[in-house]
Amino acid sequence: MGFLRSAGLTLASTILATSLGLDAQAASAKVAHLPPHPVKTPLERMADQTLLIKTEGTYKSIDETLVSSEGTVLAYKRDDRFTYFITNYHVIQPTLIDFKNEKYRLKLSFEPTTMRYSLLDNGIEYGQKGDACVLYADKKLDVAVVYAENSELAKNGVSFTQVKPLMRPMHLGEQVTMVGYPLAVLQQAMTGIVSSRGTYNSSSDENPVPGYNLDIMNNGGVSGSGVFVQQGTEIYWAGIAQSAYTNLRVLQMVPVTSFYDRIKDLTAPSCGCAKEGQTTAEIPSEGLTVPVNCPPKEKAE
Secondary structure, three states: EEEEEEOOOOHHHHHHHHOOOOHHHHHHHHHOOOOOOOOOHHHHHHHHHHEEEEEEEEEEHHEEEEEEEEEEEEEEEEEEOOOEEEEEEEHHOOEEEOOOOOOOOOEEOOOOOOOEEEOOOOOOOEEEEEEEEEEEEOOOEEEEEEEHHHHHHHHHHOOOOOOOOOOOOOOOOOEEEEOOOHHHHHOEEEEEEEEEEEEOOOOOOOOOOOEEEEEEEOOOOOOOOOOEEOOEEEEEEEEEEEEEEEOOEEEEEEEEHOOHHHHHOOOOOOOOOOOOOEEEHHOOEEOOOOOOOOOOOOOOO
């Protein structure tokens, strides 16, 4: 459910701002000049480490068309050098449908040959927070992990608080709060409930994955958004938004219990993230990205 658009399209932020009776500059000013709150709630701390991710892919098979897709990422882990963010696989590896062939357009798609990932503050002024690279991808579960340098994030005001995963089943009617970027524009916190238990759509309809449906607002751009529940004064991370049923207030959620054990101990390579991006060959559909080992350092004379 990443917000897909070609480079030639106008910004969705301009459209949204116009529909709200605002111009983009006025909306941007409102974002930039909100006074900080003296004491932050647990949810506000989760919002501080929730960012917009912009994926740019170059599709050389169709005249090097540049297509971008936006989604949401949540920082779930930090070590001495890197911060690790969770999102959906379809956000970091979008495909471009060949709309020139209407008869077969559902069967034809082109994978990008190079990918570049940017972490942003919002979709209006695109406040750059850092460059990211993919570390882990799981197409079946539709989850992916990207990482970025702590020094770059700190320089751009991105803080981190350790998340607490909700390692229990959720209940029908349980209240949830999702923090993400509807239409890939401005960050919003949205509340809803668990409306049903069952499965969510994975990459293979033949092997659906157990999950939950949420009765909550959904739009393109919220893919990868963190979903939280409150227990007393504590807030727990329940999962990430995955996809929506068109024209219905139903959002599918990937529960944290289905992937947390796979991502909790991931470690980025010491050589870090290449600023020029990653090739498609370096982003698998399952497992760690390749190569995960850094080239050997040259010995000093």
